[in-house]
Amino acid sequence: MKLDAIGLEVIKSGLDEAALTMENQLFHSGYSPILRESFDGSAAIVGRNGGVVVGTGIPIHLFPYYLSVQAILAAHGDTMQPGDSFLLNDPYLGGSLHVPDTAIVTPFFHGGRLAAFCTSMAHKPDVGGLVVGSSSPNAREIYHEGLMFPGVRYWTKDGPNPDFEAMLRSNTRSADEVIGDLRSQVGCTRVGCGRLTELFDRYGTETMTAAFEELIQASERRIRHKLVSLSDGTAEATAMLDHDGVDVDKPLAIRVKIIKAGDSISIDFSNSDATATGPINIRPQASETAAALALISMLDPDIPINDSCRRVINFVNPPGRLTNAIKPRPINNYYPTLHLVFCATQTALAQLAPDKAVAPAGLGVGGLLFGYPRKRNGKPGVQYELMVPSLGGTPEFDGAFVVMPVAQITPSQPVEILETEYPIEVTRFEPLIDSAGPGRHRGGPGYVREYRLLDDAVCTLRMGQFTNGSWGVVGGGAPNRARCVFNPGTDREEALPILAMRQLKAGDTMRIELAGGGGYGRPSERSEQLVLSDVRDGLVSIEAAQAQYGVVIDAASMTVDAGETVATRAKMSRDAG
Structure with a gap:
């Protein structure tokens, strides 16, 4: 079949439907609240050489699939069979952003030959390691952060590997949820393979392979066309992390330098600080994805996200920087650093296109974890909550309230779910007055979320930016800064640092104050x-x-x-x- 514009659009619609069906299967069959309620996962269809064609779910997962598929091809390229699914979560080998992010890679065969991959990545509530949730503030090497799998054959045409699942059950604090989520991932990739079979049977392998490439090239052309509209030149921005949890008096810098000429762009992290001792480092799949998404969101957020970004953007990201950690540096608290890369890239890009400047979201993103000896169902478990701030103001709108920056589909978990499944009460969940960055278009307001424990628990806090807060743009003001307080209003009150662990007793309380977004434009210009x-x-x-x-x-x-x-x-x- 000859590939024309109409045929390509029909195939694209079929691929989009397949990816959305995978996403729906993933979120509706997941076991853990972080997957089925916070939607911390994704699904994608990937070409046989590893390039992402279409994907859904968290956008920060979509670029890293290339690395995960490349790792599976290197290890199993000659032995893959129909019915196989491989599991990979080693951030130094594949595309996982940290150890709890497990990728499932399922090869798709047509006519007896490898034709594509259906993939899924999702966060697990616990994969072993020093503490509940596998995100220890005290991690000093990647081996402290949980079990790492280099691309094992988890599933075959005969079903799951029982020995692997038995080993996993013995090494996670939340076995039913972890294995349930993994099976959900495998299931969603198999649904994707079924949809691909229909498309490949209808159009043929040659046409589908050509369509994959044309869809990637179409996004590349759109990106390059939009790049021409930006001013040529060099722009730089610096953003500061509070500390790494070890040397608490030493802030650390993310430095982004952008060189843009015509339809080409280079993003350089080489002046960022060296890797840290504590677990705030990130791998290139995190730093480069964050910068690419900042670029796409400014150029045209409707551009389909696929392998085109790898072709357009030249990254300078030398090993040994915060943005390119070398094994065995710890990386579990990657998200605040990734978010700061996104914010710094946005700020630098605004120098090349002031009319498209966007104020940064509130800093202080991360996670709050409670490990219980007994959940409501009597089994041990991990409550893993994402700390979601609010977005910054834009040239047209106020910032959105309680929306995760960069990974916009991951909401806070509903109070009803938390109180139903865990021995905890959410006693406050409300906006904080005067927390939004003031501006012609203000940031989204910050908010408070307060918990009361009904049973003993171990608490792990992994956040960022209690000291160095967000900022406004084009004359806008800064919002509040995030903070966390243990037992507020009592003689045991304690303001916690960004990386902390505490043993809690029934009756203890924890208050999180999340940051609002920065303001856009002078506040005196607001209606x-x-x-x-x-x-x-x-x-x-x-x-x-x-x-x-x-x-x-x-x-x-x-x-x-x-x-x-x-x-x-x-x-x-x-x-x-």
Whole structure:
């Protein structure tokens, strides 16, 4: 069959449907709340050489599939059979972002020959290691962070490898959920293979292979076309991590340098600080993915994410930097560093396209983990919650409230699910007043989430940026900074560091305050009625409305004092120069 524009679009729709069906299968058959409620997973269809063609789920997973498939091809390329599924989670071998992220790679055969791969990556609540959740603040090497699998044959046409599952059950604190999630991943890739069989039978291997390549090239052409609209030149940005959990007085720098000429772009991390002793390092599949997504989100967020980015962007990312850790450096708390790479890249790109500048989301992303001897069902288990801040303001809109930056589909877990499955109460979950970065378009507000333990538990906190917060752009202001407090309001109150472990007793409380997003544009340019609406909604205080926005509100009538507002804003403009 000759491949024309209409035929290509029909095939693309079929591939998109296949990937979405895989995603639906993954999230609806997952066992752990982090997969079925927080959607910390993805699925993709990958060409036979490893290039991602289409994918769904968390976008930060999609670029790393290339490395995972390459690792499987290197180890098993000559022995793969129909019905096989391989498991890989070694971040120094494949594309996993940290050890709990397990990839399932299922080869697809057509006419007796390898034609593609269906893949899935998903976060596991526990894969062994020093602490519950496999994310120890005290990890000093990757071997402290859980079991690593180099690409084992987990499944064949006869079913799962029982010896492997028995070994895994003996080395995880949450066996039923981990194995249930793995089987969900295998199942979703098999659904994908079924959809591919229909497409390959209809159009043939030659046409489908050509369509894979054309879809990647189409995205490449769109990226290069959009790149031309950016100013040529060099732009740089620096963002600071608080510390690595070991040398707590030493902040660490992520430095991004962008060189853009025509339809070509280079992103250079070589001036970032050296790898750290503590577990805040990241691998190239994390740093380069974050930078690529920052670029795509600025150029055109509708560009399909596939292997095109590897072809367009030239990365300079020497080993031994925070952005390219060398084995056996620990990497379990990768997300705050990845997020900071994204923010720094956004800030640098804004210098080349000021009209497309976007304020960074709130910093302080990460995870909060509770390990229980007994869940509500009487079995041991791990509550693994993602700490989700709010997004920054944009040229057109206020920042979204409680949306994970970079991995936007991963929401906070519903309170009802937590209280049903774990011995815990969520006693507060509400916005924090005056937490949004002020601006013509303010950031999304921060919020508080407070827990009370109903049973003893081990708590692991892995977050980032309690000291070095987010920032505004184009005259916008900074939001609040995240923080975590143990037993607030008692004589045992303790402000926790970004990396911490505590043994908790029934009745103990934990309060997390998540950061709002940065503001876009001068706050004095914000609509008076929008400021008033924020005050009425409890997001901005009357005092902050005047001090930050120059809007004077009468507390009794809850109306804007027009005369005082004009005078206050005029003074703010004079003071700003």
